[in-house]
Amino acid sequence: MRSPIDHILLTLKTRGPQETLAIAQGLGVSRQAALQTLERLAADGLVGHATTRRGVGRPRRLWSLTEKAQTRFPDTHAQLTVEMLEAVREEFGEAGVERLIARRERAAEAAYATAMAPAKTLEARVARLADLRAAEGYMAEWSRLPDGGWLLVENHCPICAAAAACQGFCRAELALFQAALGDGARIERTDHILAGARRCAYRISRAA
Numbered sequence: 001m002r003s004p005i006d007h008i009l010l011t012l013k014t015r016g017p018q019e020t021l022a023i024a025q026g027l028g029v030s031r032q033a034a035l036q037t038l039e040r041l042a043a044d045g046l047v048g049h050a051t052t053r054r055g056v057g058r059p060r061r062l063w064s065l066t067e068k069a070q071t072r073f074p075d076t077h078a079q080l081t082v083e084m085l086e087a088v089r090e091e092f093g094e095a096g097v098e099r100l101i102a103r104r105e106r107a108a109e110a111a112y113a114t115a116m117a118p119a120k121t122l123e124a125r126v127a128r129l130a131d132l133r134a135a136e137g138y139m140a141e142w143s144r145l146p147d148g149g150w151l152l153v154e155n156h157c158p159i160c161a162a163a164a165a166c167q168g169f170c171r172a173e174l175a176l177f178q179a180a181l182g183d184g185a186r187i188e189r190t191d192h193i194l195a196g197a198r199r200c201a202y203r204i205s206r207a208a
Contacts, residue, residue, distance in 0.1 A: 005037065007027055008027070009047075009069060012047065012064055013073060013155055014155040016064070016198055017062045017064040019061065020034055020061055021034075021060075038061075038063055045066055045069075046068055047065060049062060050064075081159065081161060081162040082161050085166055088100055097166055097168065098168055101168040105175060112129075112176065113179070125182065125185075126152060126204055130142040130152055136158065138154040139155035140154045141153050147205075148205075149205035150205075151201060152177075152201065152204060153202075154199060154200040154201070155198075155199045157193050160194070163194060183207060185206065186207045186208070187204055188204075190202065
């Protein structure tokens with residue numbers, strides 16, 4: 001069972017900024033009890049808040065994670081990966097890095113193709129892709145959009161340091177998704193962690 005602290009951090013990670021009352025309701029505790037925990041997290045530098053006002057009444061606190069809190073979520077072998085990328089770049093140039101990314105992409109495409117085989121509809125493939133990404137540490141989830149499309153969300157990037165050092169990983173990710181979902185899907189990235197968003201999000205629709 002998650003501790004209240006872990007629950008709050010995960011909620012803010014996956015749902016974005018939240019008011020005190022919403023956090024309290026998620027924990028099943030009083031607003032005052034949630035506030036005390038949030039203030040302890042703030043003292044530790046893990047959360048911060050902005051003050052908002054909605055209509056009449058007292059201003060409300062909107063809580064969010066700090067940069068320090070992001071270190072509580074794993075960035076898989078971050079330093080080692082970045083060092084290896086730099087070593088490949090120094091030894092083989094940018095073309096060598098691109099070959100390395102392409103090789104990784106081919107291996108991932110083959111693995112995803114096998115995992116996707118039982119999914120016969122586009123929605124089933126979106127759901128399966130979200131499951132695969134969640135298993136890899138991306139905190140992925142999906143939902144149906146009102147217009148009949150789908151939204152795939154990755155609340156965490158376990159290779160963020162590597163992606164920051166080499167944008168080719170993000171380009172390869174889009175190509176991987178396209179291969180997994182097939183030619184019948186159209187994919188658009190709408191949020192990007194490296195561009196300052198709190199998550200990566202992809203709008204998926206049927207290709208015209």
